[in-house]
Amino acid sequence: MSTAPIWWVVARRDLTLSQRRRSDGLLPLGFFLAAAGLFPLGVGPEPQTLRDIGAGVVWVCALLASTLSVTQMFALDHQDGSLEQMVMAPGSLVALVLGKTLAHWLISGLPLVLLSPLMALFFGMTGASTLVLGLGLLVGTPTLSLLGGLGAALTLGLRSGAALLLVIVLPLTVPTLIFGASAVSAAQAGQSVQAHFSLLAALLLLSLAGLPWASAAALRLALD
């Protein structure tokens, strides 16, 4: 009988745990909604102003929500000894990191994508801009999860790990933030968004090609 690949074994377990502890998954989502929802109240109801800042605000809030939830990606497994078993398992540690990242994206990233039309409504975006915002988040949030995974692995076991993770990860997310937000701005101005999406996709592919290996190496160092 064939066995399930390790990335799927780990992702399925994390999804089961998330389903049992829904508050953990809902917290970043609540943060995203509350933080992005406060801007229209603070900035005022001027439609053009809201449209101008909307994409940037939604992307920054998505980035912070994603980073907020990533701090626990390896920490809980480290505390209860599961991470030791995972590192010692005969399967590839890179596949394990990919499984954890996939689960993080499904729990924290995908809901942000699904909520983006509501956010677009808050900021008075047009239909085309809403679509571009959603698609941009769909391509960009996996990169945020991969970068967050690296930060979580590098700061594993450190006392002020959460703060350090923000310092490490946030600068690395700037290109994704810029191209994601500017794609929406381009759509609002009636320009082509192809270049922005190509760059977002390139960032995702680059992250996929390198970050899981870097995270796996960081995990080994953290356990050493």
Added chain:
Amino acid sequence: MLAGLTEPSAGQVLLNRVPWCELDSKRRKSLAYVGHQNALKDGLTLGEALSFLASLQGLDSPRDRARHALDRLSLGRHWRTPVRHLSQGMRRRGALARLALDDAPRVWLLDEPLDALDDASVAGFAELVDHKLGQGSAVLLTSHQSIPWTNCPQLHLGGEGRRP
């Protein structure tokens, strides 16, 4: 260090004369490790937690193996019990049940396996170890408690790892 989690600052850890870092995935299956932590998730049932560990080892039929392993440690009726509802002793037995998932490992590395176990559980675990030793395998364990095996080599260490 023996489990391959920490690099030795000097020397090598060899398993069947092969350095640990050079072991391929098939050979790594020949070593089973139960650390100080139980590696059982509070949010899972005992059956799910053990099935996960079996899947992690790349074993086929993980649920069947987990059920069999729990039966051997007299925990079969707790298959659906969430780990967070188990006592410390049951959790420790659940962690030790992973040793019964597979007959392949030739070496067991156990860190304080008798923690939180009552006398009956220690006797049950001793049977499991005796069965393993009877197969010609090796078991290396550390314990602060007296261990039920008198016919095996023991090294007693005092404070700071020194021989008393």
